[in-house]
Structure formats: C-alpha cells, structure tokens
Amino acid sequence: xxxxxxxxxxxxxxxxxxxxxxxxxxxxxxxxxxxxxxxxxxxxxxxxxxxxxxxxxxxxxxxxxxxxxxxxxxxxxxxxxxxxxxxxxxxxxxxxxxxxxxxxxxxxxxxxxxxxxxxxxxxxxxxxxxxxxxxxxxxxxxxxxxxxxxxxxxxxxxxxxxxxxxxxxxxxxxxxxxxxxxxxxxxxxxxxxxxxxxxxxxxxxxxxxxxxxxxxxxxxxxxxxxxxxxxxxxxxxxxxxxxxxxxxxxxxxxxxxxxxxxxxxxxxxxxxxxxxxxxxxxxxxxxxxxxxxxxxxxxxxxxxxxxxxxxxxxxxxxxxxxxxxxxxxxxxxxxxxxxxxxxxxxxxxxxxxxxxxxxxxxxxxxxxxxxxxxxxxxxxxxxxxxxxxxxxxxxxxxxxxxxxxxxxxxxxxxxxxxxxxxxxxxxxxxxxxxxxxxxxxxxxxxxxxxxxxxxxxxxxxxxxxxxxxxxxxxxxxxxxxxxxxxxxxxxxxxxxxxxxxxxxxxxxxxxxxxxxxxxxxxxxxxxxxxxxxxxxxxxxxxxxxxxxxxxxxxxxxxxxxxxxxxxxxxxxxxxxxxxxxxxxxxxxxxxxxxxxxxxxxx
Amino acid sequence: xxxxxxxxxxxxxxxxxxxxxxxxxxxxxxxxxxxxxxxxxxxxxxxxxxxxxxxxxxxxxxxxxxxxxxxxxxxxxxxxxxxxxxxxxxxxxxxxxxxxxxxxxxxxxxxxxxxxxxxxxxxxxxxxxxxxxxxxxxxxxxxxxxxxxxxxxxxxxxxxxxxxxxxxxxxxxxxxxxxxxxxxxxxxxxxxxxxxxxxxxxxxxxxxxxxxxxxxxxxxxxxxxxxxxxxxxxxxxxxxxxxxxxxxxxxxxxxxxxxxxxxxxxxxxxxxxxxxxxxxx
Numbered sequence: 001x002x003x004x005x006x007x008x009x010x011x012x013x014x015x016x017x018x019x020x021x022x023x024x025x026x027x028x029x030x031x032x033x034x035x036x037x038x039x040x041x042x043x044x045x046x047x048x049x050x051x052x053x054x055x056x057x058x059x060x061x062x063x064x065x066x067x068x069x070x071x072x073x074x075x076x077x078x079x080x081x082x083x084x085x086x087x088x089x090x091x092x093x094x095x096x097x098x099x100x101x102x103x104x105x106x107x108x109x110x111x112x113x114x115x116x117x118x119x120x121x122x123x124x125x126x127x128x129x130x131x132x133x134x135x136x137x138x139x140x141x142x143x144x145x146x147x148x149x150x151x152x153x154x155x156x157x158x159x160x161x162x163x164x165x166x167x168x169x170x171x172x173x174x175x176x177x178x179x180x181x182x183x184x185x186x187x188x189x190x191x192x193x194x195x196x197x198x199x200x201x202x203x204x205x206x207x208x209x210x211x212x213x214x215x216x217x218x219x220x221x222x223x224x225x226x227x228x229x230x231x232x233x234x235x236x237x238x239x240x241x242x243x244x245x246x247x248x249x250x251x252x253x254x255x256x257x258x259x260x261x262x263x264x265x266x267x268x269x270x271x272x273x274x275x276x277x278x279x280x281x282x283x284x285x286x287x288x289x290x291x292x293x294x295x296x297x298x299x300x301x302x303x304x305x306x307x308x309x310x311x312x313x314x315x316x317x318x319x320x321x322x323x324x325x326x327x328x329x330x331x332x333x334x335x336x337x338x339x340x341x342x343x344x345x346x347x348x349x350x351x352x353x354x355x356x357x358x359x360x361x362x363x364x365x366x367x368x369x370x371x372x373x374x375x376x377x378x379x380x381x382x383x384x385x386x387x388x389x390x391x392x393x394x395x396x397x398x399x400x401x402x403x404x405x406x407x408x409x410x411x412x413x414x415x416x417x418x419x420x421x422x423x424x425x426x427x428x429x430x431x432x433x434x435x436x437x438x439x440x441x442x443x444x445x446x447x448x449x450x451x452x453x454x455x456x457x458x459x460x461x462x463x464x465x466x467x468x469x470x471x472x473x474x475x476x477x478x479x480x481x482x483x484x485x486x487x488x489x490x491x492x493x494x495x496x497x498x499x500x501x502x503x504x505x506x507x508x509x510x511x512x513x514x515x516x517x518x519x520x521x522x523x524x525x526x527x528x529x530x531x532x533x534x535x536x537x538x539x540x541x542x543x544x545x546x547x548x549x550x551x552x553x554x555x556x557x558x559x560x561x562x563x564x565x566x567x568x569x570x571x572x573x574x575x576x577x578x579x580x581x582x583x584x585x586x587x588x589x590x591x592x593x594x595x596x597x598x599x600x601x602x
Numbered sequence: 603x604x605x606x607x608x609x610x611x612x613x614x615x616x617x618x619x620x621x622x623x624x625x626x627x628x629x630x631x632x633x634x635x636x637x638x639x640x641x642x643x644x645x646x647x648x649x650x651x652x653x654x655x656x657x658x659x660x661x662x663x664x665x666x667x668x669x670x671x672x673x674x675x676x677x678x679x680x681x682x683x684x685x686x687x688x689x690x691x692x693x694x695x696x697x698x699x700x701x702x703x704x705x706x707x708x709x710x711x712x713x714x715x716x717x718x719x720x721x722x723x724x725x726x727x728x729x730x731x732x733x734x735x736x737x738x739x740x741x742x743x744x745x746x747x748x749x750x751x752x753x754x755x756x757x758x759x760x761x762x763x764x765x766x767x768x769x770x771x772x773x774x775x776x777x778x779x780x781x782x783x784x785x786x787x788x789x790x791x792x793x794x795x796x797x798x799x800x801x802x803x804x805x806x807x808x809x810x811x812x813x814x815x816x817x818x819x820x821x822x823x824x825x826x827x828x829x830x831x832x833x834x835x836x837x838x839x840x841x842x843x844x845x846x847x848x849x850x851x852x853x854x855x856x857x858x859x860x861x862x863x864x865x866x867x868x869x870x871x872x873x874x875x876x877x878x879x880x881x882x883x
Contacts, residue, residue: 052874054788217736262605304721307730308738311665311673320628327623463718516609520616544738549870557631562624566617573613577606 048219048546055139056550064136065552071129073527073568078122083195084249085115088283090188097181107276109173111253117579140541147221147228155201165191203237204229209542211305219545232305236298243287243294248522250284255519256580258512270505277515285336292408293475313536321532323374328525330368333411335517340418342511346503353421363414370407375399402459405471409452409478416482429496437488448481527565651765655752662739675716681757687714701762704750708734785868789878792871817851823880839876
C-alpha cells in the first residue's frame with residue numbers, strides 16, 4: 001500500500017512538473033508566436049520610454065540605486081531560503097515516511113518551522129522592493145508593468161496560494177499523520193510546485209531586463225506576454241536558482257543547527273543538532289556540486305544572446321569579480337570538507353581513511369589556487385615591462401577556462417571523495433568482492449582525473465568554440481564517477497555490517513564554525529553573483545531597449561559594490577538570527593530520549 | 603548567549619574579510635562611464651570625421667576586433683583582404699568596393715564570415731556579430747560612415763566617405779573644445795539654460811520682455827507640421843533650432859537667432875525641447 005502510494009506520488013510529481021513545463025512554451029515557439037502577433041499588436045503598443053534624469057525622483061539624499069539594490073538583495077536572500085527549504089523538507093519527510101523513522105519527520109518539521117519566520121520577512125522585503133521601484137524608478141517600472149501586468153497579477157494570486165499551502169503544510173503537520181500522511185506529502189508537493197512557478201515568474205522580469213524578448217528593437221511590446229517571459233536566459237536562470245535555493249536553504253539551516261548545537265546543554269540535544277547539521281551540510285553540498293555546470297550553461301546562453309554582453313561579463317572589469325567568486329567557492333569547499341573531516345570523530349577507534357585527508361586537502365588547495373589565478377593582470381608600465389606582457393609567463397596559462405574547468409571538476413571529485421570516505425567509515429565489509437569494487441572505484445577516480453587533465457590540456461590547442469564544448473565531456477566524466485561510486489557504495493552498504501555506534505553529538509565546536517562559514521560565504525556569494533548578473537546590463541534598465549538615464553548609470557568600483565554586498569549580508573544575517581530566535585520562542589521542547597537513541601543507533 | 607555573540611562576531615569578521623579582500627586584494631578599477639550623450643554636429647573636417655570614427659570604433663568594435671583571442675578578426679589589413687573575401691564562393695553579399703564591403707559587414711554581418719569566427723555549430727555561415735544599427739551598439743548612419751572612414755584611413759586606403767551636414771555623430775565629439783555644461787534635467791530647464799525666453803514667448807516659461815524679438819512659440823505645435831512640405835512638426839522644430847536661417851518666420855528678421863546650438867546643445871536637450879514644444883496643449 002505504502003509502495004503504491006509512493007509511486008503515485010512520484011507520478012503525480014512528474015505529471016505536475018511536466019504540465020507546468022508544457023504550459024510554458026519554449027523560447028523558440030514563443031518568439032514565433034510573438035513575431036506573429038507583432039503585425040497587429042505592436043502597432044498599437046508604444047515604444048519603450050526614453051527616460052531623462054527628470055524621470056528619477058530623489059528623496060532627501062537617498063541613493064535610489066543603493067536603496068533598490070538592498071531591498072532586492074534582501075528579498076532574494078529570504079525568497080531563496082523560503083523556496084529552497086520546502087524542497088528538501090518534502091524529500092526528508094518522504095524518506096522518513098518510507099523508512100517509518102520519526103527522526104526524519106522531526107527534523108523536517110523543524111526545518112520548515114525555521115522557514116516560517118522567514119516567510120513574512122520575504123513578503124515584507126518584496127513590498128519594500130516594489131514600493132522602491134515604483135517610487136524611485138517610476139518610468140522604468142511603468143514600462144515593466146505595461147508588459148508584465150498579467151504576470152504580476154498572476155504572481156500575486158500565486159503568492160496567496162503559496163501562503164495558504166505553507167500554512168496548511170506547517171500547521172497540519174501533527175494532525176496529518178498516519179493515514180493522512182500521503183495527503184500531507186501531496187500538500188508539500190503542491191507547495192513546492194507553486195513556489196517554483198512563483199520563482200519562474202519573478203525570474204522572467206530579471207531575464208527580460210538582461211535579454212528582452214517579445215518586444216521589437218524599439219521596445220514596443222508585441223502583445224504576447226509568454227514571449228516576454230520565456231526569453232533566452234529564462235530557463236538557465238530558473239535551473240540555476242532552483243539548485244542554488246536548495247544549497248542556500250541547506251547552508252542556512254546548517255547554521256541554525258550549529259548555533260543550537262553550541263547552545264545545547266544535554267547530550268540528547270547535541271546529538272539531534274549534530275545530526276541536523278550533518279544533514280544540512282549534505283543537502284547544501286549535493287545541491288552545490290551541479291551549480292558550476294548550471295552557471296556555465298547560463299554563461300553560454302549569455303554569450304549566445306549577446307557576445308558583447310558575454311565579453312563584458314568575462315573579459316572586462318567584471319572578470320575580477322570572478323576571482324573573488326573563486327575565493328568564496330574555495331572557502332565553501334574547504335569549509336564543507338573540513339566539517340566532514342571533523343565528522344570522523346563520531347566513530348570509535350581510528351578511522352581507516354583519516355590519513356587520506358591531508359592529500360585531499362592538498363588537492364583542494366592546488367585546485368583552488370588554479371581557479372584563483374587571474375588571466376590578465378592589471379599592471380603599471382614598469383611591471384608590464386618586467387613581466388614581459390599582460391600575462392604572467394608561468395602562471396598566465398592557468399588563468400583561462402581550460403585550467404579552471406579542470407580545477408573545479410577535480411575539486412568536486414575531491415569533495416565527493418571526502419563524503420564517500422565518511423560513508424565508507426560507517427561500514428565494514430569482509431567479502432572479497434568489496435575489495436575488488438573498491439579497487440574499481442579507485443581506478444575510476446584515476447581515469448577520471450587523467451581524462452579531466454587531458455581535456456584541459458587539449459583545450460589549449462583548439463579554437464574557442466571547441467574549447468567551450470570540452471566542458472561537456474569534463475562534466476560528464478565527473479558525474480559518471482559520482483553516479484558509479486554511489487551505486488557501488490549503496491551495494492556495499494546493503495551487504496555490510498555497520499561499524500559499532502556513530503556517536504552523534506561527538507563533534508568539536510570548531511566544526512560548527514565551518515557550518516557558520518558555509519552560511520556566511522553562501523550569502524555573500526549570492527549577493528556578489530547577483531550583482532554581477534544584474535550589472536552586466538551596464539547603463540541599461542532593459543538591455544538595448546530602456547536606457548538608464550539616472551545619475552547612477554555607471555558601474556561602481558569593485559570595492560563599492562562589495563561594500564554594498566557586505567551590508568546586505570550583515571542585514572540579512574541579523575534578520576535571520578531574529579528568525580532563529582523566533583522559531584525557538586515558546587517552542588522549546590526537550591528532545592525525547594527515544595529519538596536521541598534512535599539517532600545514536602543509526 | 604555568549605555562543606550567539608561569538609558566532610555573530612565570527613560572521614561579521616568573515617564578511618569583513620571578504621570585503622577587505624575585495625577592496626585591498628583586487629585592483630580598484632574605475633569602469634568606463636556610459637557612452638557620453640551624443641552631440642549634435644555641425645560641419646566637420648575630414649580629419650575630425652575620421653578621428654570621431656576612431657573613437658566610435660574603440661568604444662563599440664575594438665572589444666572584439668582587437669586581434670587578442672579569437673573573438674573577431676583584426677581589421678588592419680582590410681584594404682586588401684576585402685577583395686579576397688568578396689571573391690570567395692562563400693560570400694553572399696553585393697559589395698563592389700571597400701566602403702560597400704565595410705558598410706555591408708556592419709549591417710549584415712553574416713554576408714561573409716571569416717573562417718573560424720562563425721557562431722559555433724553554423725559552419726561559419728552565421729556571424730556572432732550584432733548588426734551595428736541595433737542592440738547596444740545602435741550606431742546611426744553618420745556614425746557608421748565615420749567608422750568606415752576610420753577603417754579606410756587606418757588600413758591605408760583612400761577615405762571615400764564624408765560627413766553629412768546636420769547628421770548626428772559620435773559620442774565625445776568636440777567635447778574638449780566646446781564645454782556644454784551640465785545636461786538640463788527637463789525641457790523647461792533646457793529652455794532656460796539656452797535663454798530661449800529672451801526672444802520667444804514659450805509655454806511654461808515667462809518671456810523676458812512683453813514683446814520679444816522672436817516668434818511666439820506657445821502654440822507652435824499647431825502650425826509646425828505644415829510649415830515645410832515633407833517635414834513633421836518635430837523635424838521642422840529640429841531644423842529651426844539647428845539651422846535657424848533656413849526658414850525664417852514671416853515678419854521676422856533673418857540672422858537674429860544664434861546658429862551655434864549644434865555645438866552647444868546635447869541631443870537629449872534638443873529632443874526634450876522639441877518634444878515639449880510639439881506637445882499638444
């Protein structure tokens with residue numbers, strides 16, 4: 001009965017997601033439809049406004065750009081969090097239901113409780129953003145509303161539906177148990193579908209500003225709103241944000257678990273929050289691993305849409321922001337690995353794989369440095385003469401994508417290896433085939449790294465279009481190793497004995513700071529990448545269609561931009577601590593001993 | 603509580619370290635400002651015209667045609683290379699001269715795609731270059747002509763294009779020689795900036811005299827459209843501001859209105875004034 005219900009649930013999920021996809025026409029069809037409508041509708045539609053400085057009201061010295069920037073960034077932080085959390089909450093709840101394990105149900109409930117407090121702040125920050133846009137950028141906002149009016153109305157209705165689903169899902173948690181659990185899971189699924197559609201609709205405004213579709217070269221709207229929604233960058237951004245939201249949600253609830261771990265006074269509570277932190281870290285990393293590939297796809301589509309915009313992104317001042325990005329992602333990878341390495345302390349006796357940690361750390365550090373190496377250096381004339389060119393004679397070749405793609409793929413493999421070693425530490429298998437399977441996995445890693453390095457070197461000897469295409473076999477190599485190793489590990493785990501007891505809660509406090517690091521670095525990185533994505537429009541509100549005529553129509557220096565990103569991050573962190581506090585007020589319950597024991601026994 | 607404070611201090615310290623790295627570890631380049639407001643040009647010398655084309659080329663084209671990397675071919679040898687290209691069987695254009703080839707390449711970039719520079723997967727039949735008149739480039743015919751002149755000059759070929767009087771031209775043009783001051787924020791401010799109310803009755807701006815020496819423009823929107831055959835109201839107003847002696851209103855002396863607004867007025871200001879005067883009231 002339960003198995004059949006699971007299948008029905010999965011089928012329902014596929015049908016719903018496929019239905020949503022089918023409802024939204026792909027870009028090519030939408031463009032044709034838009035073109036067909038152009039003849040009649042475009043004649044009736046005015047061109048995009050030609051704004052002048054008089055179209056930008058100012059209020060008591062308030063910097064309009066910074067005000068909208070902060071409001072938008074805060075809204076995005078909260079929205080990413082409240083959209084990401086229910087996705088993995090549903091998965092955890094489903095797993096708990098299938099395994100009939102109350103720990104999963106409890107942790108899922110606790111995760112969603114944290115996001116409840118953030119939901120109202122999402123709406124509040126969204127309100128600030130809309131008001132700020134309408135008041136400070138009325139001409140531009142009126143143009144957007146003229147095109148996306150129906151979508152904005154739909155968005156408002158769906159936001160209501162999202163609210164209703166979220167409240168019913170959260171408050172119905174305890175009452176919808178037992179035979180009603182399936183209904184509760186379906187409610188969670190609907191919540192996630194509505195949330196994903198909401199995200200897609202709001203993403204369309206951002207992608208329209210970057211790559212307008214459904215309008216002619218003068219910005220006159222052709223009348224087909226789906227043509228404006230389904231622009232060339234819409235799908236890549238949807239995929240990128242979907243994955244990023246899960247990773248971000250995982251990182252934030254990981255920080256919550258870390259804080260509660262440190263504040264815990266009983267071994268039971270520490271065990272619970274240790275397990276929670278471990279789960280959250282796993283969620284964040286699983287969603288993080290495919291993110292670079294989603295980013296490449298997004299960048300490829302930006303280049304395909306406008307080579308000029310692509311070059312602005314990767315070849316000019318903005319290229320330096322990717323060095324900062326490399327530092328941030330390096331921090332994230334190192335923190336996540338450090339947390340897993342500390343997790344070995346949960347096992348009794350010496351770990352069989354602990355000696356490998358130093359090598360993995362070395363590989364991560366080398367890959368990080370390769371990723372971190374800039375291509376073109378900004379130098380004085382004397383430095384230029386001393387080096388003999390704009391590129392460093394030895395390190396310069398490491399600055400191009402061939403080297404960076406190779407480095408990031410190896411970093412992902414090294415991180416996965418850490419996770420794999422942690423899992424393998426939990427089992428002890430005596431059968432001889434396990435040793436052969438392990439040798440097969442080692443051979444797979446060696447072959448994969450050799451292939452990644454070979455493709456990276458080959459990339460230096462082929463034209464750019466071929467070189468860009470090489471990222472596909474590199475990604476496939478990495479994914480193949482991960483999938484194959486997971487399959488082998490599952491087979492080993494199913495036929496092996498567990499190694500004694502995993503002592504949840506036996507984790508050093510410094511490991512919790514690794515979880516804090518993840519949350520802070522994720523938040524700051526999101527702010528930075530959001531700035532990059534938005535600012536490559538340069539002096540355009542809507543690229544090539546509505547020019548920014550305000551006094552702020554210039555690209556700020558990197559220091560200025562990152563100072564605003566830092567301000568947004570600190571504001572968000574302060575508010576999220578408030579949310580954490582809210583989620584515990586009046587809800588303090590001792591962790592039942594039975595649950596803690598169940599956790600300890602796993 | 604102390605745990606929360608420690609975690610908070612750690613988080614703020616981490617944010618501070620990211621900021622500090624971005625400020626002190628990364629060069630603080632000041633990005634180029636947006637392309638300057640177009641200037642209305644009067645007659646230009648051939649040298650000025652070619653130099654203006656060079657500035658436009660540096661701003662709009664050089665990012666790809668630099669010869670660095672493999673984004674787009676370098677154009678320094680275009681004076682001879684164009685003949686080989688139009689003779690290539692893959693050529694799909696109609697150019698018979700270097701000027702025509704350059705113009706065609708800017709307006710229809712896929713007419714001929716140099717090998718290795720096409721969009722991936724198109725077999726060098728489709729160029730990744732945007733049409734020069736569209737998108738973020740949005741060059742006007744005068745600017746395209748100036749770029750052609752620059753490319754001809756840089757390649758050592760004869761410059762066969764010439765400035766068209768009255769055509770709006772490139773950014774930055776003559777900026778150094780003729781400071782124009784801050785751009786007026788709106789039409790009324792622009793009318794005041796150029797002291798139009800010294801000689802005209804204007805809508806929304808009080809005239810300096812009861813009987814000013816120029817025509818009353820408060821209802822010019824009613825009559826401007828029919829003044830010169832073939833010119834819309836806006837075109838007539840543009841011409842009247844830039845070339846005030848071309849059509850002089852009945853009962854008024856020619857030569858009274860300054861004829862150097864082309865050098866002093868920004869395009870945006872001209873557009874605001876014209877839109878304002880042509881607006882129905």
